[in-house]
Amino acid sequence: MNYSINEISRLTKLSKYTLRYYEKEGLVPKIKRNSSGYRIYDEKDLEWLTFLLKVKETGMPIQTLKRFSRIMFNPKTIPERRKILLEHKQHIIQQQEKLQKSLDAIDKKFKKYDEIQRKSIEL
Amino acid sequence: MNYSINEISRLTKLSKYTLRYYEKEGLVPKIKRNSSGYRIYDEKDLEWLTFLLKVKETGMPIQTLKRFSRIMFNPKTIPERRKILLEHKQHIIQQQEKLQKSLDAIDKKFKKYDEIQRKSIEL
DNA sequence: ATGCACTTTAGAGTACACTCTAATGCAAGA
C-alpha cells in the first residue's frame, strides 16, 4: 500500500514540513519517489514513523533515532538494535520513577492545602 | 537557613546562569539580596525550586510555573493552585500511558527480533 | 593595596526542532 505525503501527514499527525525535515535529517530512510519526484511512502515507512513517534515522545534522542533509521534494514544489526531499545527501556523506567516522584510531590501539596483549609475552618 | 547562588546551584544542579534566568523570567519569586546586591536564597526558595524541578521535568509548562510562582504566597489562591496541580496530575497520568505504549512497542520489537533469530537458527 | 575568585547586569549567542518562504514544477478539470 502506498501513501502520498498528505496521507502520511494525516495518519501520523506530523506536518508535511516535519515529514520532509525528518527525511532531510535522516530520522526516516530515503523515501521512494514517483516519476515527478513526489514522495511515495509505503507500509514499512508508516510503520517506522509510528514506532519513531512512540519512542521519540518518550525521549529517545534524535541521534539514536537517526542511527536506528540507518541500520534498521540490515538483519545483521539486530543485536545493535536490541541494545538501543534495551537502553531506551531503562530510560523509560527512569521516567516512570520521575513521574511517580512528581505525583507524590503534588499529593503532598494537596495534603498541605487540606491542612491549611482545615485550620482556617477551625477558627 | 540562607544560601548563596553557588550553594543553590550545587543543591539543585541548576547552573548559576539558569538560576538567574529563572528569576528574570519569574519562574521563581524575586530573591532577597544582601547589601552588595548578592542573592540570598532561603529555605522556602530552595523548597520551591525543588518542587518546580519535579513538575517541570514532568512537563508542566513554563507559563504555568510562572503563574504558580506569582500566586504561591497568597493563601487565597489555594483553590487556583489546587486546580493547576490537579490538571498537571492528569497530564502525568497521560504520560504514564504514553510510556506504557512505548514500552509495549519496544517489547513487540524484541519479540520480532526473537522470531527472526529463531528462524535463522532453524536453517 | 593587590590579586583572585566570587558576584552583579544587560544583552548577545547557541542548540534544537521545527516551520515557513520563495521559486519552481506537475496534474487535472473547465
Added chain:
DNA sequence: TCTTGCATTAGAGTGTACTCTAAAGTGCAT
C-alpha cells in the same frame, strides 16, 4: 491552454530554554 492546487527544493526564520560574554563591583587572604 489556463487556473487551481498540489508537489519539490534550499535556505531563511521562529520560539524555547538556556548559556555565555563583557564590564563592573565585592570579599578576603596575602
